[in-house]
Amino acid sequence: MANPRVIIIGAGSAGVRAAQTLVEGGMRPIVIDESARDGGQIYRRQPEGFSRPKSALYGSETARAEALHSTFDDLKSRIDYRPRHLAWNIADGHVHVVHEGASDALPYDALIIAAGATDRLMPVKGWHFAGAYSLGAAQIALKAQASAIGRRVIFMGTGPLLQLVASQYVKAGAKVVAVLDTSPFSAQIKALPKLIARPDVLFKGIKLVAGLKLSGVPVLRGITPLEIHGDAETGVTGVSVRLASGEIRRFEGDAVGLGYHLRPETQLADLAQCAFDFDAQTRQFRPRIDIDGRTSVANVYLAGDGVLTQGADGAEISGRLAAFAALADLGHAMPDSRINTLRQDRARMELFREGLAEAFPWPHSLAAGIPDEAIVCRCEGVRASELRGVALEKGASELNRAKAFSRVGMGRCQGRYCGHAAAEIVAAATGLPLEKVGRLRGQAPVKPLAISTRRVDS
Amino acid sequence: MSQPVRTDVIIVGGGIMGAATAFFLRKRGRSVALIERGLVGQQASGVNFGNVRRQGRFLPQLPLANRSRAIWGRLNELLGEDAEFLPSGHMRVTYNDEMTEKMVTYAADARHYGLELEILSGNTLRDRFPYLGPEVRAGSYAPLDGHANPRLAAPAFGRAAKREGAEVFENTEIATVEKDGEGFRVEATDGRVFRGAQLMISAGAWGNRLSSQFGEAVPLETHGPQMAVTEPVPYALETVLGVSTNLTHEVVYLRQVKRGNIVFGGGNRTLPNLDTRRAFVKPENTLSQLTQITRIVPALNRLNIIRVWSGVESYLPDDIPIMGPSGKVSGLHYAFGFCGHGFQLGPGVGDVMAELIDTGQTSTPIDPFLISRFQRAQIL
Numbered sequence: 006m007a008n009p010r011v012i013i014i015g016a017g018s019a020g021v022r023a024a025q026t027l028v029e030g031g032m033r034p035i036v037i038d039e040s041a042r043d044g045g046q047i048y049r050r051q052p053e054g055f056s057r058p059k060s061a062l063y064g065s066e067t068a069r070a071e072a073l074h075s076t077f078d079d080l081k082s083r084i085d086y087r088p089r090h091l092a093w094n095i096a097d098g099h100v101h102v103v104h105e106g107a108s109d110a111l112p113y114d115a116l117i118i119a120a121g122a123t124d125r126l127m128p129v130k131g132w133h134f135a136g137a138y139s140l141g142a143a144q145i146a147l148k149a150q151a152s153a154i155g156r157r158v159i160f161m162g163t164g165p166l167l168q169l170v171a172s173q174y175v176k177a178g179a180k181v182v183a184v185l186d187t188s189p190f191s192a193q194i195k196a197l198p199k200l201i202a203r204p205d206v207l208f209k210g211i212k213l214v215a216g217l218k219l220s221g222v223p224v225l226r227g228i229t230p231l232e233i234h235g236d237a238e239t240g241v242t243g244v245s246v247r248l249a250s251g252e253i254r255r256f257e258g259d260a261v262g263l264g265y266h267l268r269p270e271t272q273l274a275d276l277a278q279c280a281f282d283f284d285a286q287t288r289q290f291r292p293r294i295d296i297d298g299r300t301s302v303a304n305v306y307l308a309g310d311g312v313l314t315q316g317a318d319g320a321e322i323s324g325r326l327a328a329f330a331a332l333a334d335l336g337h338a339m340p341d342s343r344i345n346t347l348r349q350d351r352a353r354m355e356l357f358r359e360g361l362a363e364a365f366p367w368p369h370s371l372a373a374g375i376p377d378e379a380i381v382c383r384c385e386g387v388r389a390s391e392l393r394g395v396a397l398e399k400g401a402s403e404l405n406r407a408k409a410f411s412r413v414g415m416g417r418c419q420g421r422y423c424g425h426a427a428a429e430i431v432a433a434a435t436g437l438p439l440e441k442v443g444r445l446r447g448q449a450p451v452k453p454l455a456i457s458t459r460r461v462d463s
Numbered sequence: 464m465s466q467p468v469r470t471d472v473i474i475v476g477g478g479i480m481g482a483a484t485a486f487f488l489r490k491r492g493r494s495v496a497l498i499e500r501g502l503v504g505q506q507a508s509g510v511n512f513g514n515v516r517r518q519g520r521f522l523p524q525l526p527l528a529n530r531s532r533a534i535w536g537r538l539n540e541l542l543g544e545d546a547e548f549l550p551s552g553h554m555r556v557t558y559n560d561e562m563t564e565k566m567v568t569y570a571a572d573a574r575h576y577g578l579e580l581e582i583l584s585g586n587t588l589r590d591r592f593p594y595l596g597p598e599v600r601a602g603s604y605a606p607l608d609g610h611a612n613p614r615l616a617a618p619a620f621g622r623a624a625k626r627e628g629a630e631v632f633e634n635t636e637i638a639t640v641e642k643d644g645e646g647f648r649v650e651a652t653d654g655r656v657f658r659g660a661q662l663m664i665s666a667g668a669w670g671n672r673l674s675s676q677f678g679e680a681v682p683l684e685t686h687g688p689q690m691a692v693t694e695p696v697p698y699a700l701e702t703v704l705g706v707s708t709n710l711t712h713e714v715v716y717l718r719q720v721k722r723g724n725i726v727f728g729g730g731n732r733t734l735p736n737l738d739t740r741r742a743f744v745k746p747e748n749t750l751s752q753l754t755q756i757t758r759i760v761p762a763l764n765r766l767n768i769i770r771v772w773s774g775v776e777s778y779l780p781d782d783i784p785i786m787g788p789s790g791k792v793s794g795l796h797y798a799f800g801f802c803g804h805g806f807q808l809g810p811g812v813g814d815v816m817a818e819l820i821d822t823g824q825t826s827t828p829i830d831p832f833l834i835s836r837f838q839r840a841q842i843l
Contacts, residue, residue, distance in 0.1 A: 094746045101746045108750055385722075399622065406502055409509065409614040412722075417694055417769050449744065453694060453767035456757060460750040 009335050010112055012037065012100055014092045014273060015119035017045015018317045019309025019324030021077045023117045026328035028083045030337055035085040035111060037092050037102055039452075043077045045121055045309075046141065047317045049148045050074065062148055064173070065209055069317065094449035095276040103454060107461045115304045115331040118273050119324060122310035124166075124264035127371050127426050128389070130379035131233030132263060136241030139422075140166045140264030144173065153179040155260025159244045161185040161230055163365040164266030165316075168213045171222065171262075181222045182258040185246050187265070187368045189227035199360025202353045206316075225249075230371070233261055266365055267314045268425060274312070275447030277305045283440045287362050288369055289425060290444040296348055298327035299334075306331055314361075319354035322347050369439075372429035381430060382423045384416020392427060393434045402435045404428050404443045417453060420445040465655065468630065470494040472820055473649050473659035475637050475673060476666035478508035479806065480798040482620035483813020484663060484820070486542075489627035491821045496657050497621065497629050498649070500636040500669070501740065504617025507667050508806065510774030511688060512716055512728045513613045514703060515807045516553045517578050518605045519569070521783055524808075525576035526827050531811025532607065538616075538810065542623040546616040547720070553608035553703040554583075554592070556599045556759060562707050563601040570603055580605055592702070596761045603707070610703050610718045613806055620813070640664070640676050642792055661820050663796040668737060668777035670785070670799030674834065677792050681837045682780055683800050686732035687742030687773035691749055693766045695723030704759055705729075715755040717763075725763065727756050735775040742773035778802045783832055786812060787819065790835030796820060797834050 011027055013020050016038035027034045042050040048070040051057060063070040080086075087104065094101040099110040124139035131137070138146070138154045140162060146152050153174060159182045160171045171184045193200075200207045217224050227249030234255070235241040243257045274292040275281070280301035281290040291312060298306045308327040309320035326347050333339045375381070377390035395401040395410035404427065407413060413427045414420025420427065424445045432439045472488055474481045477499025485497040497503075515535055517528040534541065535548050557563045563584070570580040583591065584601040592602065625631045636652045640662065647662040664673045671683040698721055705716035706729075715729035730751050735742030749771055757764045777800045779785065784802060789795035796819065798812050805812070811827070819825045 094749075096743065096746050099746075108746075110746065399618070403502070406505075410618070415770070419770060448770050448772055449746065449749070450768060450771070453769050454749075456693070456753050456766050456768060457764045458750065458753055460747070460754075 009114040011035070011115045011117070011331060012111060012113040013117045013119060014100065015045065015121055015309065015311065016040070016043040016077065016086070016088070017119060017121050017309060018048065018073060018320035019119035019311070019327070020045070020117070021073055021080070022321045022324035023119060023308055023328040024080055024084050025076055026325045027332065028080055030328070030332045032332070033084060035087065037087050037090045037100065039089070039091050041089050043088070044070070044074060046145070048073050049145065051149055051151070055151065057151055061176070064176070066317070073321070091452055092273060093451050093454050095273055103458055106455060106458055108458050109461050109463050113304070115306065115335060116277070117306045117308055117327045117331060118277070118311060119309040119320070120270040120273050120311035122267035122269050122314055123421060125266050125268040125367060125425055126263060126422050127265055127368060128375055128379055128381050128423065129230040129233055129263070130376050131235055133380045133383045134233060134235035134237070134241050136235065136260040137233055138260065138262050140170050140262045143262035144170045147173055147177055153177065154262060155241070155258065156180060157182050157258040158260045158262060159183055159185065159256050159258040160262045161244060161246070162264040163188040163368065164264060165210060165361060165365065166264055166266070168210065168217060168224070172213045172217050175217065175220050175222060183256050184217060184222055184224045185228045185230070185244070186224065186226045187228055187230065187371070188365045189249065192366060193364040196360040196364035199356050200364060202356040202360065206357065265367055266361070267310060269311045269314065270421070271311065272419070272447040272451045274300065274305070274307055276449055276451070277302055279305060279307070281444070286359065288367055288429070288439055296326070296351065297330035298323055299330050304331070304334065313355070313358060315351070315354040315358045319351065319358065322351045322354060326351060369429045372426060373433035375430065381427055382413045382416060384418050385412040387411050387413045389430060392430050396431045396434045402431060402437055402442060404431060405446055407431050408445060414445050419448065467656040467658040468496050469658045470496040470630065471659060472496070472661045472663065473647055473657050474498065474663045474665060475640065475649060476664060476670070476799065477503040477621055477631070477633070478506060478665060478667050479504060479617035479620060479809030480801070480812050480816070481663070481665035482617050482624055483810050484665065484798065484816040485624035485629045486620050486627060487813045487817030488820060489624055489629050491817055493821060495624070495629040496632065496659065497624060498632045498635050498637060498651070498657065500634070502633050503621035503631065506740070507774055507776040507801070508617040508809065509614055510690065510772055511613045511776070511803070511806045512690065512726065513610045513718065513806060514553070514716065515548060515609050515611050516605070516703065516705070517608055517807065518553065518573060518580055518603060519555055519707065520804065521831070522572055522576060523828065523831050524783065525573065525578055527808060527811050527815065527829065529577055530814060530827050531808050534810035534814060535611065542619045544615070544619040544622070546619050547612035548609065549611070549721070550607055550609040551701040551703065553605045553705070554602045555705050555707040556595065556602045557707050558598050558600060558713070560600070562709070566601065566603045566707055578605070594700070594760050594762055596758050598758050604702070608703070612720070616806070616809065637673070640673050642795070647794065661794045661796065663798060663816060663820065665798040667799050668735070668775045670777065670797065674797060677789060677795060679789060679791055679834055679838070681785060681800065681834060684778045685735050685737060686776050686778055686803070687735040687744070688728055688776055688803065689730060689732060689744050689748040689752065689771070689773060690726065690728040691752060691768045691771045693725040693763070694769050696725070696766060698723055700725065700760070706755070706759065712751055713755060715752055715759070717756055717759065725766065727752060730755065733773060735773070737775065740775065742775050744771040744773045776803050785834045786816070786832035787829045787834070790833065790838050
């Protein structure tokens, strides 16, 4: 192939390293990114003109963030970088990209999707009140806009992001009322043999928690979320949880950051018609990939947290591997020793990922206890009772059927926020295994598309 | 091997046609097995636009459409469930004089079939429908037509049929259909056998695979409709709108549901895969629709679409369905290939097919839709 057309979607850790590897291999990839600036989520760059120091933004990861940013700055003249471009569809070997109201169809010979992840969420009564954010959103507010989500913030959920965001808020001077973790400490102890695969990261995590406690923030483990208090007018006023001891405790605050680790953004892989498998450990469907990121569809590769939540370091490795795989499949000779090293590194990342999933398990058993009146789908205002009703009374035990009957997952976010929880609620109500309940089929557009969009043919 | 399931009537295909027929057969006291490969109402019946439209149809189809419209009007009491039928009015609009003339002629002819249409133009049209774009020349307004929710209607018929005593077999794929001395024998891929004195095939795009087993192959084509929906906005567009045009890319239609979302579709279609049962929307078609719907209602330009979808519909070269008795085998009946306009007809087709299967005749004329028209064509 004379000049293979290679497209990377996403300019985060995985996308940047994939671009670098492709450029080193003699390619000039197109890099499509929804954001105005590169860096993705974890190494998100603040908008032009903002001046918080990098050490404040990235903490212990400052050197890595700087390395990624400078790599990308150096790459810019050697790639076709398209910021503020949304890949809204993939069909027939083309990525459909919209920018400033114009939609273009870009053909590809190889496509690397590094779409990142968003928070995995479990509904709790009251999570639709103003002031309830996802952990990721709480972090973006801080990184991109130097603002906190509230004056007295409660963080609730589980996963490495929970403590990280809380400690970033503390460092930025925000008042953190409490960190409420659904995972018991025993789970973290049990996961140690896997977590030790990355001793440095494990140590940073322990330091984070110690730092939070030192600054007087209560860190409570093994809690059960009961309710976010508030009303439509004033928004969030507090949170009630059941502590591990069984005691019910209420915390007062005006904002909640919620999240249960991350879920890969897989709609683009779905639109590219990649095969998915059920992952019993994390209880979700994931695109099937080989060790380098090849999917079931020829010339489509996945990298980063958009397929496996191995974190930023893992994303850099998987971005490189996906690029090497694409180059190899395009007929380039590959540096075997380099690839072998990357694969070994990735195996370590994978072991650590499994450890994190054990240490901070997705609390699926909460689904059964979500009160009937709690809203599950915030876009469409669908209550747990309605979802359970279609599952039990109308036989909608398959998730897309439950969506068709109840409108769960039918709103603006297309089930990206409630889809996993909705499946758990249906599974719990019907007694069926989650795998049988299935997953929401991805449909274009990946994000809302303006009707004023006009087609351009480049 | 377990015993065969024995009923008076076997229905293969649980779309709105099969489910409604099962329901009305139970009302007539016939025992029924309704067999569906996936879930009831999941294919063409579930993914279509949701038009409950009579105008613009092949004129000899209007008696059937009228009978169906009457059932739509009492669907909730009949089924005990709400399929969101809204008799909110339906209007076809034109962009030029040629199509307007055709529309006027159609309105005059439709009156003989009991369908009253109001032709509107100029200030009358603008005053009543101020949101229409400047290119719209005239409108043909049907006050009693409207729309319903296709995701709900066929499954509601299926559940009602079951409550009335029909045996409903979902996730049951049929491999062979045949007639022997005992009547019809229908065998599923998993070996289950169904026995009945009469058989109806209402398997949509898959209908031809079954009718062929009785030597009645038809030139059935499959297409995927191209649908999209906007985010919800305050309910303001009561009337279902559609364009009357000879140009395929100009054919779009739109409706707003009570929840506020505006559903639209039309234009070019795609080829679905019958084996994977998946059909996709071509991004180019979506983009083309965006330019076309804003010609009808320019204000839509300010909204976003949040989802597109497709499905598997079946078409015949003369653009009318196959409905009625087999031309070759007694006791065999068909209702499939509704050419993208079957949703409105569904309840009526169910009522008529049940009448036909129960009494051997029907009070509503269906002669133009007989499968034998294709055998005649082959002989000629």
